[in-house]
Amino acid sequence: MIHEPTGVTTPDADAATNAAAETLPPEEKKKTKIPPIVFVPLLGAFVVITVVPSVVSNLMNKSPSPSPAPPSSTTTPSVGGSGTKGWDFTPAPAPPPPSAASPTYGLSTEFASLFASANITGVALSSLAGSWVALNETTAFTAQTALFATSVSSLASIAADDSGNLYFADPRNQQIVVRSWNASGPLDYSTLGNASVLTQPRGLAFCASCPSVLFAADGGQIQSFPTNGTAASTLLTGLTNASDVALDSTGAYLYIADAGAHCIRRVRLANRSLETWAGKCGTMGFVDGARLASRWNSPGGLAIDVRGNVYVSDSGNHVVRKVDGTSAMTTTLVGSAGLAGWSDSATGTGGLLNRPLGLAINASLDWTVAGNGAFSLYVADSGNNCVRRITKLT
Template identity: 30%
Template sequence: MWPDGSWKDSRGAGQLNEEGSPTQSPSHTGTLFIDPETGSMRRTIVFALCLVGSFYTAFYLVDRGTLPRAGPQALFILLLAASLWVTEAIPAFAVGILVIGMKIALLGKPGGAFATTAHDWEKFIAVMGHPLVWLFFGGFVLAAGMAKTGLDRRLAMLLLPRFGSRPSAVLLGVMSVTFLLSMFISNTATTAMMLAMLMPLVASNDICGRYRRGLLLGLAVAANLGGMGSLIGTPPNAIAVAALAEVEPSYQIGFLQWLFLGLPPGVASLLLAWVVLARAFASAQATIPLDFAEHTSDHGHPASPQQWQTFTVSVTFLATLLLWLTSQWHQIPTAAVSFLPIVVFTTTGVLGAKEIRGLNYDVLFLIAGGLALGETVTETGLSQWIVARLPLEGFDVLGVTILMAYLTVVLSNFMSNTAAANVLIPIGVTIATGFEARVALPIAFAASAAMCLPVATPPNALAFATGYCQVRDFLWLGLLIGLIVPMVGIGWLWLTLDSVLALTTSGDARPQVEVVIGPRQAAQGGDAATSGPLDFPFGVDFDRSGNLYVVEMTGGRVLKRDVRGKLTTIAGRPEAGYSGDGGPAAQATFREMHNLAVDAEDNLFIADSSNHCIRRIDAKTGVVTTFSGNGQQGFDQDTGNAKSARYKKVISIAFNPSKDALFVADIYNVRIRRIDMAHDIVETVAGTGRSAVPRDGDAAVASPLVDPRAVAADGAGNVYILERAGHALRVVDRQGKIRTVAGNGKKGYRDGTALQAQFDGPKHLCLDDAGNVYIADDGNHAIRKYDPYTATVTTVLGRGHGDAEYTLNKPHGVAWHDGWLYVVDSGNNRILRMRP
């Protein structure tokens, strides 16, 4: 709750000294559970409880089998950091340092849970040199120069009288100047300076008590909201920008872009707050005396600066601001520009060793720790694991954005807003894959809107310490601001975000695509490619060692590409047939294989489609057998075991993540069937044999299907069904209920809201580690992505997504392996892989 000594979050104080500077009053620590009067023992106990609780949860309470390889360690770091930030058992900046240290200790061991080489730990400390750390350091130096020369105070005294002397105008002037200064200077320092100027007026009898409270509340609100206005206004802004750059490096949001994104909602929120305060704390006086600034004491402030120092700071400030605003054209990174005031002020002597030592280095450690935490959560796959377990079904992008924004407001009232952003932004960008900026930026905005309590932010505490404001003043005003700011920010972003982000694209934002097998150039005119080693491939899968297996629909072969890139034929002959059971797979014949699946022991299961059965190739002996079906089409009412089961064209098969069940798309029996591998039982999961569109919410086993072309199961027990002629994606949930989640049933091509999206004869699907569904949209020659958390469909390859050489021609297969999406580009006789 009580901040972290930071730039917009600096640990303020409970009262002002005689110079108007904040003191370190122990009465306003803002700690949620720690009362400093009881000493360090309670802090030690709380720290121990956080440590033990986080360790137990990460390593024992959570099912470690569901976590990624380094998931338990990453979850331990996340839980411990979040709990320490909330309880403030140790200072917030110390938590940032602890995160980096724990990352080195738990993830830095070569050959351990995460690191692979002896030097990988060095990457963990590279965050201290992150451009955003230097950006804020440059901002600190610039603010220190302005404070030393009194440039900030002169600017305020110059601007305030221009707003007029009417009470509402004076209030607007105070709020506007505070907001402006707070865009570049610590909100604590800005509030302290403005209070020092206003105290002669506040303490006098020239204004009524009601208006006095409104003036102080307006000052605090403006200092808080000022952080929204610029990239260096508050650490959550920088954390959001860093997270977006990590997800999509082609987007580089600079100083100018942030002004377009953050300044308008900040100003709009300021004006709304002014209207509320002007009405709620109206003064009966016609005018307010504006000579209060003339009586402001300079006692305790440094001696008047030399003229050359003021000139140097003024010119450097303007030059830095100009370079920040024009970085898009001169291509000097925003963080690099920050070295201008650092170099000029230190080499000219504007700032000496004393002033440099007095900068807020604790904030830099907090930012670096937050960046390290974000990297840990995302790179280990923990964020995807968390998101997959959040109850977000039915939420669209807007719903997720609103939820995350208001969650940020709530948490930021009880912990540092920087700490809240450190925890929530990595999760937010993972939830909204493809729409990361629409969630990350509102979280940053919302972090500036938490001000419900006197100790929620330093400006609040400084205003409260004057003795003129009451707790209930902050409560109702904070609730109002907390409701207004997220909605204003989200509304503005929905109107302008795409246009602003389009200005930030650096270089080509096309996906990373590679050819794995086959010709690099796509065939021209839609004809099938004739060169290369493959003959109309349809499906791929991987074994535990990373070897890639391919089945050909017309070529009749099963091929293996080992991890060294060597391609060999392991099964099948060019002629179609149904023979070879009990002998070497290389002598067997198949008929129109459509795809394959590899079990936990690396045995291959093949959808021998027109033989109406599933064939099995033993990993150890290479012998082929018929695993399920007998080569004759039909339906056995699920009365026997796998061997005796009958199918009517096995079009697709897929194991669930635990490999204990094999799902079968029995297309002409219009059913999805499941084979229990341990008990050799076949059962119907969905479909009745009748072809029709199922009704949402009905039992899947009692519902018709159109024509189930492919099937895939996720780790939560949901079964996705892709319908070719139905042009739709459906899901059977853990309760056995079926519903349509993507596609409106009409043939066509449309991205966007999932239920309004259109497909054209989709042929196959797979799931990534985060639960996103990738679809081989054959008729549209594209790979589509369904995001279950945002309920949207996007195109990731084909239809202009990717270079011309990676144009698709009737893609029939997709598979996810080791962070790559593998695409069977059937008409081009090749296998591609891409990072979506």
């Protein structure tokens, strides 16, 4: 470590020394005119350091010099230069704080379908039903009972609005089924769209602030349906095979799970600009980490919480993952990549899924640790024909 000399002479003393040197014999004069540089090994290299002549004179004449003062207890030395009197020192930056431990999540089975032959594919939270509502091809369920069956035999996903309406994507009949609701239970249903505007609708998302627009993932396009009865319109095209959509809490961005391209896209509703938000479209795989470096396998469902965290059912990898809304880092919440199966986990490890699809979360609440509120992420575990519940453990 290099310390600034503390016993350097004053300018007047320097002048006196130089004047005295003029009276010395020629051989002695040479000793006082050593070029004022020294080489100091530092970090495996050499650094040229300007030194005041009086210090060199003292060194060459072997005159004793006071010991350097110890560094201040309030200053951490680090190398830096000021151009005067050798080296000055500035405090070294404090080391970054240790990163917080990653949260852990538990996985449990919330509900198993009453009809083993019809896989559960969708799940939503309904304020009027007071529960999640799950869906297989023909029937909607809550945790207590089957709510109703429809004459439709190809329901694929479900969404809910704040007015008590449930929306079901019906890809086989190229329509969206709307089922109204009141305090007594479900009422009659109507439909939105037809074969002239829809090909195979799947994921649905309701936007209350848009105002009152239902978005539908429909193969290579996204369709929008104003719920006031005006005509549907195409929001955008150019997708590979969109499987689900979700809105952020501000209503500014619509996120799209493009299962056919193995990536997550995002469209800004104000100008309809489309971007790849996570993964690399056209490249399948499994990689956690920075969202654009992450890799996915047929992502099938989306949900977004109040903090902007995006949850994805990575169906082909049999896992549920999270893209952090602040750090933009991707992590796996539950499941084991590439391993399909069924097992619950109360400890955050060992839980298995089988082709998870629809996701549901309350976007108005913060996700608390289990025990501080019954708030969870619900998963339509299609291959296991059940609804799974993910809770935060730490």
